[in-house]
């Protein structure tokens with residue numbers, strides 16, 4: 105078996121951390137039981153481009169139990185947990201191509217190693233596999249049953265492809281399940297982003313002005329958790345509805361150009377480019393910390409900041425690059441502007457990935473079962489699947505809920521009742 109990882113000797117450590125995460129992933133365990141029995145992915149070669157974490161390793165075990173033949177590459181150069189990569193290779197016998205800190209050339213070599221296996225299905229986090237397949241390997245599209253996509257940024261890219269008529273297989277947007285974005289994007293990103301910022305800096309959040317770029321589900325979570333730690337949160341937005349919601353949630357809202365002069369810490373999670381741009385750096389306070397929690401490392405214009413400095417940055421601690429501007433200010437970029445929650449911390453906690461990855465596993469099954477009727481479009485996971493995941497999670501948490509009485513069900517389906 106071929107693979108490219110840092111060190112297979114790390115496998116035992118990886119396994120014990122994977123098992124630790126598994127304790128918080130009861131929904132995946134339940135799905136594994138049915139997958140082992142029904143084998144819905146039998147005969148499917150599955151290429152996955154995902155963050156190689158303990159949670160992902162648990163998903164891979166479930167997909168393998170369902171019959172899939174899997175190859176994995178990293179979806180971000182900094183997010184790979186090398187011990188997990190080792191355990192996937194040694195214990196699960198899954199070829200993995202992922203090494204923390206890999207350069208861009210290695211990243212794409214790894215991604216192409218996955219595509220060399222000629223997958224029938226891809227599981228993407230950011231749509232790099234889908235985009236490379238369509239741009240560089242159109243001859244492989246014919247064999248594709250479909251793909252799933254984990255993140256908002258990837259879904260936006262895939263919807264743009266579908267709108268252009270360029271998408272050539274069906275995609276299930278795992279991200280768009282309610283049991284994904286309402287929980288993972290908000291509670292997962294919220295907690296793990298603050299975890300990453302704190303691990304990188306050991307800074308106190310209380311009393312600081314924390315500027316959060318955007319007010320989508322990820323940014324909402326970040327704002328909520330930063331406020332919970334005592335930060336004075338300022339939100340920047342381009343969408344009037346979201347801006348209004350941020351105001352009513354109790355946050356100050358203003359343009360980034362106004363926030364830069366007062367912010368102590370900036371965390372962007374918009375999915376868009378140059379949210380913190382060169383002209384913002386010109387006005388930023390000395391000592392400011394700047395981090396990104398969006399999928400790609402484009403939200404902070406780091407080359408623009410470098411252009412304001414004479415020298416390369418210093419690295420006072422891992423994950424902190426300190427730039428000194430010509431006018432003597434020190435600006436700190438965390439995690440090289442890559443996803444701070446996965447670069448400096450361990451990504452979303454297992455309990456929340458349990459639901460996101462349940463959506464991935466059931467999304468993969470949905471693609472196989474419906475391959476004859478699905479078109480080349482981006483599909484949301486059916487509402488029943490969402491309900492099933494939420495129900496399994498509640499069961500696992502030991503939480504019971506009410507059911508509609510016959511009278512209530514009749515009332516909801518009738519139009520005759522009124523005042």
Ligand code: ADE
Pocket residue numbers: 154155156157158159160446450451452453454457
């Ligand atoms: N994305 C965010 N957090 C993650 C995690 N823990 N594992 C895999 N993908 C993630």
